[in-house]
Amino acid sequence: MRYAGVVAVAVLWTTVLVGMGRTGLRVADERPLSYLGTVPRTALLFRVGLIAGAALLSGFAWAVHRLLARATGFLTVFLLGMACQAVVALVPLEGGGASERLHVPAGIALGLSLPLLMWRFAAAQVPGRWREVGYGLMWLEVAGCIAGVALSRAGRATIAEAVPAALFHLWVIVVTLRWPSWRQAPVPQPAPRA
Numbered sequence: 001m002r003y004a005g006v007v008a009v010a011v012l013w014t015t016v017l018v019g020m021g022r023t024g025l026r027v028a029d030e031r032p033l034s035y036l037g038t039v040p041r042t043a044l045l046f047r048v049g050l051i052a053g054a055a056l057l058s059g060f061a062w063a064v065h066r067l068l069a070r071a072t073g074f075l076t077v078f079l080l081g082m083a084c085q086a087v088v089a090l091v092p093l094e095g096g097g098a099s100e101r102l103h104v105p106a107g108i109a110l111g112l113s114l115p116l117l118m119w120r121f122a123a124a125q126v127p128g129r130w131r132e133v134g135y136g137l138m139w140l141e142v143a144g145c146i147a148g149v150a151l152s153r154a155g156r157a158t159i160a161e162a163v164p165a166a167l168f169h170l171w172v173i174v175v176t177l178r179w180p181s182w183r184q185a186p187v188p189q190p191a192p193r194a
Contacts, residue, residue, distance in 0.1 A: 130181050145164045
């Protein structure tokens with residue numbers, strides 16, 4: 001499952017870019033990426049891409065969690081984020097009824113889960129260079145989320161959603177490529193009794 005995250009990144013960006021091409025959605029558009037789920041000619045592609053991506057990223061999260069080997073909250077936050085991604089995929093933004101009330105909070109929760117899971121990952125690393133890299137990537141994601149909010153308020157919803165996603169996907173690729181380098185911090189053992 002080590003490479004499931006990289007495959008997920010490829011699936012997600014392929015389906016989004018194809019959907020953008022089919023709908024004419026531009027990077028600086030005021031419509032969010034979720035617009036792709038509301039257009040009949042791209043709705044299925046959008047849903048399948050997000051669901052497949054969530055499933056693959058969940059497998060990746062499980063593989064990372066197994067190597068972390070201690071409860072850090074990493075897996076819980078990651079899987080909650082992927083559940084929110086599934087809601088975003090299955091509940092269209094403009095579906096009427098409760099759609100918007102479900103879609104928007106799920107999207108926000110997904111966005112919030114990204115720096116949180118990266119924080120839990122970094123916190124589980126052995127002190128040293130790789131832990132610093134982990135925290136650096138987390139802070140880059142936080143900056144991306146802040147930039148996303150600012151871009152959204154400026155009417156650039158497409159890129160506002162793409163920036164945090166791209167930075168999270170960068171983290172997935174770095175963790176995959178550096179797989180042997182990172183490891184959990186040792187769990188302190190009780191001192192032997194004399």
